[in-house]
Amino acid sequence: MMKSAPPPTLHHERVGCPAAEPRGTAPVRRTRPDRRAWGAFALLAGPLLIGLGLFKYVAIGWSFLLSLSEARGTIALGHWVGLDNYRTLLSDAVFRKSLGQILLFTVFIVPVTFAASLGLALLVHRIRRGRAVLRTAFLIPAAVSYVAASLLWKMSLFNGLPSGIANTVGGWFGMDAVPWLQTTSPPLYWVVLITLRLWLQVGFYMVLFLAGLQGIPKEMYEAAALDGATGLRLLRRITLPMLRNTSVAVLMLQFIAAFQAFDEFYNLFNSGLSGSAAAPIRTPLGYLYDTAMGSQNYGLGSAGAFVLTALIVGVTLIQGRLTGFGKGEE
Amino acid sequence: MSARSSQLSRRGFLGGSILFVAGAAVGCSTDPAGGGPSGAKTTLNVWSHAYGEAGTQQALTRYATAFTKANPDIAVKVTWTPGDYSGKLNATLLTDSAPDVFEIGDFSESLARQGRIAQLDDIYGSAKSDFNPGARDMVTVDGKLYGVKTLDDVMMLYFRKSVLSKAGITPPDSFDALADAAKALSSKKTKGLFVGQDGLGDSAILSVFSNGGDLVTEDGKAGFGSPQAAEAVAGLKRLHDDRSLLLGFTTDWWDPAALTQNVVPMQWGGLWSMPAIKTALGDDFGVLPWPAFKPGGKPVVRVGGWSTCVNAKGKNVEAAKKFVQWLWIQQTDLQTDWSQSYGLHIPPRMSVAATADKLTQGPAKETVELAAKHGRNNPSTWNTAVSSLFTAAAAKIVSGKGDAERLLADAAKKAQGEIDKQRA
Structure with missing residues (x-):
């Protein structure tokens, strides 16, 4: 694999190594890549976090409310019974x-x-x-x-x-x-x-x-x-x-x-x-x-x-x- | 990693991910079971537990297709559900993807009282009186019908004719005779009777019935707390003390293997196993009811089976009712096919049962007669909470841990609360 792949380092840098960018311009251009990085982060981590929140924490919260309700054959809230x-x-x-x-x-x-x-x-x-x-x-x-x-x-x-x-x-x-x-x-x-x-x-x-x-x-x-x-x-x-x-x-x-x-x-x-x-x-x-x-x-x-x-x-x-x-x- | 993978740009990766997610979404939303013809306006979701007999799933699908042929605007999707059926069903019924039509094993009247299943009196019509009384009673709540029984499953005692006659034992007609026979047929290596892996199975329920008692009375009182019930359940301890019960067999009582593999000469089992037993043993078997506990008691066979219900909160209640009416009330030939061609069951419609030729001779015929004469079904308030209390008490009693009357009375007191809540 290593041998058959094209070796140009320039190409390499463009893809994955932001550290290789000229240092001098960094302070000026910092905001843009940051926002893009944040966007990518949100896009990648978002689904996971939403899933975790929705399927874990909302469910846990709901379950806690259920534990304070009379809920037979339903998971609807409303019939509160306190600590019964x-x-x-x-x-x-x-x-x-x-x-x-x-x-x-x-x-x-x-x-x-x-x-x-x-x-x-x-x-x-x-x-x-x-x-x-x-x-x-x-x-x-x-x-x-x-x-x-x-x-x-x-x-x-x-x-x-x-x-x-x-x-x-x-x-x-x-x-x-x-x-x-x-x-x-x-x-x-x-x-x-x-x-x-x-x-x-x-x-x-x-x-x-x-x-x-x-x-x-x-x-x-x-x-x-x-x-x-x-x-x-x-x-x-x-x-x-x-x-x-x-x-x-x-x-x-x-x-x-x-x-x-x-x-x-x-x-x-x-x-x-x-x-x-x-x-x-x-x-x-x-x-x-x-x-x-x-x-x-x-x-x-x-x-x-x-x-x-x-x-x-x-x-x-x-x-x-x-x-x-x-x-x-x- | 390799250089090639580092060529994958961030954008390319994102694009790929989105494609993958989109593909997965499309894949998931495509109906794997295949809907009906594209002309159908509504699609009914019908749930069934996974029957063990070969061909049952294909049969249900075939009935569904036939229904759509007769009613082109309604497609039917059969969802075959292996594993813990009632658990999955209960969970799904709480959601939007709840099935429109579903079957349940032990009918639960709380479903009707909570308004979750539709009243079906209107679809029975004149066929109502053709359903055997037990099948009607089971799905009746406050005089209204909330389901259609699709199968009657009879459970009774199987015995090996040759083994009993060789030991000079006549088929037992009282509980004492049963216990004596089981003891006589047991040795150090073999056991006389199989009622379940845990040594309990249905036997505690049967004991209560066989002494003329009730689990839950007509008016919703926990009847198993009576001294009469305690006497009968305590009687079971003898089977354990005698060490005449087969325990820890590889399969449970609903499977005939213990009988067909010559492990025990007497086993509690179901009519559904009769074809397999016949294949293995030929004519060398007979059927009996669970005998009366003592003079004045009653022999009993258990009648269970499956009923189909319509989800009252579904979007297609009318179409669902139409499907249930078409298949389980009108199509008598399909009902015959369903109860005769795979396992062996009794069709709940009496006119259909009368024409079922596999039920007209030998032990199968005897079973049908036993069911009509001694058949009892579990009460429709017999849910897990109630039955667990009873079973736990019975398990303690038969292993000699405590006084039968006190244990059952305590359990009945607790169960009463659970029964009242179901009937509220």
């Missing part, structure tokens, strides 16, 4: 339980995902050969959709038949076939939920950690090694502190992802006809989906969306304060 929807929502045992369950889920899944992805990153970073292959192999599940993975887990790995993969493996060790998703005592469905989320997410966070690991200068390890530090000490004194920014970002992403959990819960427990009410666990988003899309109670649904948003923002802020997100290395 919020009151109904917070007094609803089902919603409160869903909040409790998602907190439990978060408290469990975030540390596990964090530890697994960090551990995997450390291992993959160490090996000399086949690093790219392994990295790719671990990352591939991140490209699989939650829906497809849920169906795979539900129908193939963890179905209730003796011929299901999990039950077959269990059978080798003398276990009886169990319906994984339907057994509530002990709650075996957690095995399905946790393994699914780990499989889908660990690869992605591992790549983030790998990037962080590659950013640590080799000299630090060499210096530490000269001082006699080895093994665990290197990890604790050098690697982990140097990964701090990455860790904080990963933690935040994981918190948000956990609170927004919906896809796998919906697909694992929803049969399409019986709905998700019989599911042993319903996430707040699942509750909101049923409220808004199922019962068409858009007022209550919107109120729930704001409660959940407030929760996520709150947790993220607290986490940011505790871990010093965005403050940079000291």
